[in-house]
Amino acid sequence: MTTLDVPTAQAPLAPVTEVLAIAGRRLRRLRRNPGRLVGITLNPLITMIALGYLFSNAIQIPGSANYIEFIFAGVVMQVGLASIGPTAIAVALDVQGGLVDRFRSLPISRSAVLVGHTIADLLISLIGLVVVVAVGLVFGWRSHSGILPTLAGFALVALFIFTVLWVGVLLGMVSDNLETIESVGGLVAVVFSFLSNGFLSVDKLPSWIQPIAQYNPVSAVITACRELWGNQAAGPAGPAGANHLVIVLSLGALFLLLSYVGVRRYRNA
Numbered sequence: 001m002t003t004l005d006v007p008t009a010q011a012p013l014a015p016v017t018e019v020l021a022i023a024g025r026r027l028r029r030l031r032r033n034p035g036r037l038v039g040i041t042l043n044p045l046i047t048m049i050a051l052g053y054l055f056s057n058a059i060q061i062p063g064s065a066n067y068i069e070f071i072f073a074g075v076v077m078q079v080g081l082a083s084i085g086p087t088a089i090a091v092a093l094d095v096q097g098g099l100v101d102r103f104r105s106l107p108i109s110r111s112a113v114l115v116g117h118t119i120a121d122l123l124i125s126l127i128g129l130v131v132v133v134a135v136g137l138v139f140g141w142r143s144h145s146g147i148l149p150t151l152a153g154f155a156l157v158a159l160f161i162f163t164v165l166w167v168g169v170l171l172g173m174v175s176d177n178l179e180t181i182e183s184v185g186g187l188v189a190v191v192f193s194f195l196s197n198g199f200l201s202v203d204k205l206p207s208w209i210q211p212i213a214q215y216n217p218v219s220a221v222i223t224a225c226r227e228l229w230g231n232q233a234a235g236p237a238g239p240a241g242a243n244h245l246v247i248v249l250s251l252g253a254l255f256l257l258l259s260y261v262g263v264r265r266y267r268n269a
Contacts, residue, residue: 018108022116023123026090030124036086041128043189044078045135047071051199053139061201066231072141073153073225074198077218079132080161081193083125084168085185091117091172092181111263118165125161129154144230153228156248160221163251166258173265192218220247 030036051059052068052075061070091114133141143150168185175181193199195212196219202210213219224244226232 015109015112018112019116019119022113023120026117026120027123030120036090037124037128039086040079040082040125041131043082044075044128044132047078047193047199048075048132048136048139059200061204066140068136068140069142069229069231070226071199072136072231073222073229074193074196075136076129076132076157076225077160077196077198077222078189078193079125079129080157080164081189081218083121083128083161084164084171084188085182087118087121087165087168088172088175088181088185089178090121091169092176092178095173096176111259114169114259114262114266118162118169121165121168122158122162125165126158129157129161141231145228149228149230152244153225156221156224156228156244159248159251159255163255163258166255166262169262170258170265173262192216196222198222217250221251 048068048071052071056067059067061067143153167188171181171184175184195209196216197213198218202213202219205213223232224247228244
């Protein structure tokens with residue numbers, strides 16, 4: 001079986017086999033070109049080292065004595081946001097290279113191709129997340145809420161990453177200009193991470209940015225992670241009383257919408 005062949009047996013587990021075959025192909029490409037992993041971990045690490053270590057004494061957050069713990073949730077969100085561009089570029093290259101046409105000629109489900117692609121990219125992002133967490137532990141980040149809430153926080157991060165990966169899939173399907181994709185992906189990563197409560201409490205931001213940060217969906221996920229990890233600051237650091245169930249349901253609804261539109265677009269690619 002070649003790297004592009006997909007099992008065609010019609011069986012109850014056939015969709016799972018198809019997804020795993022596509023994901024395996026994507027992961028084999030990472031082994032030959034690990035630049036994707038470097039790209040999604042470098043920006044969060046630079047942010048954490050620059051803000052959390054070098055400038056920590058110059059930045060004071062009311063109600064929080066440990067700045068690295070305050071920004072850690074914002075840093076891990078950058079892992080997901082930084083994954084949008086590389087995923088979009090990979091999908092666009094597959095479309096331009098005719099690989100999508102070959103997959104569409106095979107007797108496999110249309111959703112299996114994109115699901116396998118995003119699952120592989122999720123695994124890559126989770127590897128990057130492990131690296132960021134390890135460096136965070138070295139620089140002083142700690143969870144103060146027990147094993148189950150800590151794991152719940154990272155599960156929420158994984159759900160967030162998987163959801164935004166579908167933004168990358170959709171971006172790669174609608175644009176065939178790699179420079180445009182790279183620019184849009186970088187812009188999304190910067191805007192949604194820094195115009196949030198990830199690195200400063202909302203009340204410390206300029207007045208015209210405060211409403212943007214307050215209603216930025218990334219801020220809600222950051223606040224929920226801080227609460228689950230026991231890293232929240234006293235005072236108006238973000239959306240008060242984050243409802244974890246509402247956030248999970250919202251991410252789930254966004255995932256369903258993005259995946260539906262992405263698969264529809266794939267069928268017409």
